[in-house]
Amino acid sequence: MSNYLIRGATFPDGTAKDLAVENGLIVEKTENAEVIDAEGLRLLPGLVDLHTHLRQPGREDAETIETGSRAAALGGYTAVCAMANTDPVADAAGIVEQVWRLGREVGLVDVQPIGAVTLGLNGERLAELGAMAESAARVRVFSDDGHCVHDAAVMRRALEYVKAFDGVIAQHAEDPKLTVGAQMNEGEQSAQLGLAGWPAVAEEAIIARDALLAAHVGSRLHVCHVSTAGSVEVLRWAKGRGIRVTAEVTPHHLLLTDELAATYDPVYKVNPPLRTAEDVTALREALADGTIDAVATDHAPHAREDKECEWAAARPGMLGLETALPIVIRTMVETGLLDWQGVADRMSHAPARIAGLTGLTGNGRATSGAGAHGRPLAVGEPANLTLVDPSARWTVTPDGLASISRNTPYAGLELPGTIVATFLRGRPTVLDGKAQA
Numbered sequence: 030m031s032n033y034l035i036r037g038a039t040f041p042d043g044t045a046k047d048l049a050v051e052n053g054l055i056v057e058k059t060e061n062a063e064v065i066d067a068e069g070l071r072l073l074p075g076l077v078d079l080h081t082h083l084r085q086p087g088r089e090d091a092e093t094i095e096t097g098s099r100a101a102a103l104g105g106y107t108a109v110c111a112m113a114n115t116d117p118v119a120d121a122a123g124i125v126e127q128v129w130r131l132g133r134e135v136g137l138v139d140v141q142p143i144g145a146v147t148l149g150l151n152g153e154r155l156a157e158l159g160a161m162a163e164s165a166a167r168v169r170v171f172s173d174d175g176h177c178v179h180d181a182a183v184m185r186r187a188l189e190y191v192k193a194f195d196g197v198i199a200q201h202a203e204d205p206k207l208t209v210g211a212q213m214n215e216g217e218q219s220a221q222l223g224l225a226g227w228p229a230v231a232e233e234a235i236i237a238r239d240a241l242l243a244a245h246v247g248s249r250l251h252v253c254h255v256s257t258a259g260s261v262e263v264l265r266w267a268k269g270r271g272i273r274v275t276a277e278v279t280p281h282h283l284l285l286t287d288e289l290a291a292t293y294d295p296v297y298k299v300n301p302p303l304r305t306a307e308d309v310t311a312l313r314e315a316l317a318d319g320t321i322d323a324v325a326t327d328h329a330p331h332a333r334e335d336k337e338c339e340w341a342a343a344r345p346g347m348l349g350l351e352t353a354l355p356i357v358i359r360t361m362v363e364t365g366l367l368d369w370q371g372v373a374d375r376m377s378h379a380p381a382r383i384a385g386l387t388g389l390t391g392n393g394r395a396t397s398g399a400g401a402h403g404r405p406l407a408v409g410e411p412a413n414l415t416l417v418d419p420s421a422r423w424t425v426t427p428d429g430l431a432s433i434s435r436n437t438p439y440a441g442l443e444l445p446g447t448i449v450a451t452f453l454r455g456r457p458t459v460l461d462g463k464a465q466a
């Protein structure tokens with residue numbers, strides 16, 4: 030394994046200095062190192078994605094663990110949490126172990142499987158949460174994402190169950206009775222376009238209910254892809270009461286609005302739907318003040334036939350891994366809402382903490398350093414690093430992305446920030462902006 034000297038990089042706190050890497054760790058100094066000139070570049074702890082759809086097993090025509098891992102590394106990620114809505118569903122130890130192992134074989138990012146909450150995502154019977162937690166994949170996050178755990182009694186039992194191993198239930202907050210046939214955000218736009226609406230209350234009511242359940246049970250709730258100003262209010266209230274709830278927002282909900290539905294281009298169809306400009310403003314403010322803890326991509330690749338069709342027939346979801354940091358730079362950093370320390374927190378430290386990937390147990394004691402993410406950029410820590418050129422600008426082209434799928438909503442858009450290098454435990458997975466293997 031090579032040694033690296035990253036020279037003159039600007040750390041999240043704004044100081045520029047050298048960083049040495051040896052045997053996978055950040056060290057005081059190193060010799061015979063490969064030197065990387067990082068003057069003017071930003072150094073971040075390796076990014077961690079709480080919400081990635083890798084589609085393997087089952088839809089390898091849309092993405093595989095290998096292509097998704099490559100997209101993640103190119104986006105500056107060193108760890109991704111793989112959603113359970115695969116085919117078969119990741120609702121048992123054997124399947125999460127398989128995903129985890131395939132991730133290790135590819136070796137470009139750490140793939141941390143998320144387990145399903147209920148068997149087959151059917152919302153009725155709890156999956157083998159304990160067996161998944163005890164498996165080699167060490168699952169801590171459970172989610173029926175794509176579906177809401179809508180039965181309050183099932184949600185309560187799931188929250189109770191995961192308490193034993195400091196697990197967390199990541200809820201796709203959508204009251205299904207309020208979104209039957211929904212195609213986009215319910216509001217002025219949907220009325221004009223004549224499309225069935227997905228009202229904000231369908232999300233907000235479930236977040237409020239689940240926050241109360243989490244408080245009742247004394248367990249941990251995470252809210253996936255928060256999309257409305259009202260949800261932000263509910264989260265603020267819950268956090269103010271000391272309820273253990275965390276939340277994520279996607280890059281697309283920080284940038285795009287429901288006006289794009291007027292194009293009838295299914296690339297803009299996503300769950301939860303793109304909302305209004307007022308919602309976007311509230312989400313940005315909430316991410317800035319910490320009401321929303323983390324940015325998560327909800328990277329949702331879809332095969333051509335599932336997107337290149339009529340709006341109503343198209344599957345919801347958009348690509349996100351390779352554009353997430355640039356969108357955050359554009360919406361949060363260039364607007365002055367978040368500094369780079371904030372970016373490091375919302376895209377690495379916080380998501381790693383929520384997913385239990387920091388290598389520390391709940392009481393702060395170190396377990397194992399090997400799988401640790403979201404750690405400080407300090408001597409002795411694993412060298413999971415992302416090097417960014419914040420002043421470079423690039424134009425998104427679907428064919429230029431590493432994903433198998435092409436459903437990026439940003440085609441033709443110029444974005445700030447390129448990923449120059451990504452290091453996973455001291456090994457470059459991206460160098461000079463190119464994936465290594």
Ligand SMILES: NC(=O)N[C@@H](CC(=O)O)C(=O)O
Pocket residue numbers: 082114174175176201298299300301327329330344345346347
């Ligand atoms: N976000 C989406 O629109 N789609 C996701 C499921 C989900 O995140 O709810 C998918 O799996 O395609």
Ligand SMILES: [Zn+2]
Pocket residue numbers: 174175176201253254300301
């Ligand atoms: Zn979802």
Ligand SMILES: [Zn+2]
Pocket residue numbers: 080082112174175327329
């Ligand atoms: Zn999702």
